[in-house]
Amino acid sequence: MSQFVFLYRGADRSGSPQEMQQVVQKWMAWLKELEQKGHMKDIGHPLDSTGKVVKGKQKKIVTDGPYAETKDVVAGYTLIEAKDLAEATELSMGCPVFERGGFIEVRPIMKM
Numbered sequence: 784m785s786q787f788v789f790l791y792r793g794a795d796r797s798g799s800p801q802e803m804q805q806v807v808q809k810w811m812a813w814l815k816e817l818e819q820k821g822h823m824k825d826i827g828h829p830l831d832s833t834g835k836v837v838k839g840k841q842k843k844i845v846t847d848g849p850y851a852e853t854k855d856v857v858a859g860y861t862l863i864e865a866k867d868l869a870e871a872t873e874l875s876m877g878c879p880v881f882e883r884g885g886f887i888e889v890r891p892i893m894k895m
Contacts, residue, residue, distance in 0.1 A: 784864040786824055786892040787871040789878070791859045794885025809879035817863060822874055825862035832856055858885070
């Protein structure tokens with residue numbers, strides 16, 4: 784088994800408290816299913832939309848960020864195990880992020 788990260792991007796985070804509760808319930812059900820099937824390595828966390836960007840080879844420059852388009856900002860992540868990229872991609876397809884206009888970047892974790 785290899786490890787993969789799901790990077791959640793671009794989902795609409797607005798809605799009434801009742802709608803948001805339903806969204807959270809769908810997420811928890813999907814994540815629980817991944818865990819029950821033995822694919823969950825780390826449930827991960829949502830990420831705040833604020834942060835800092837640090838750049839520079841010699842002199843480091845710190846600016847507010849991230850400066851991506853809203854649809855591209857990473858909203859959170861989950862670490863999973865799958866036999867290959869194809870299986871990891873298939874596992875991502877049940878995610879509720881798609882219902883709110885978001886998408887998932889599935890990335891293999893490189894072994895060092």
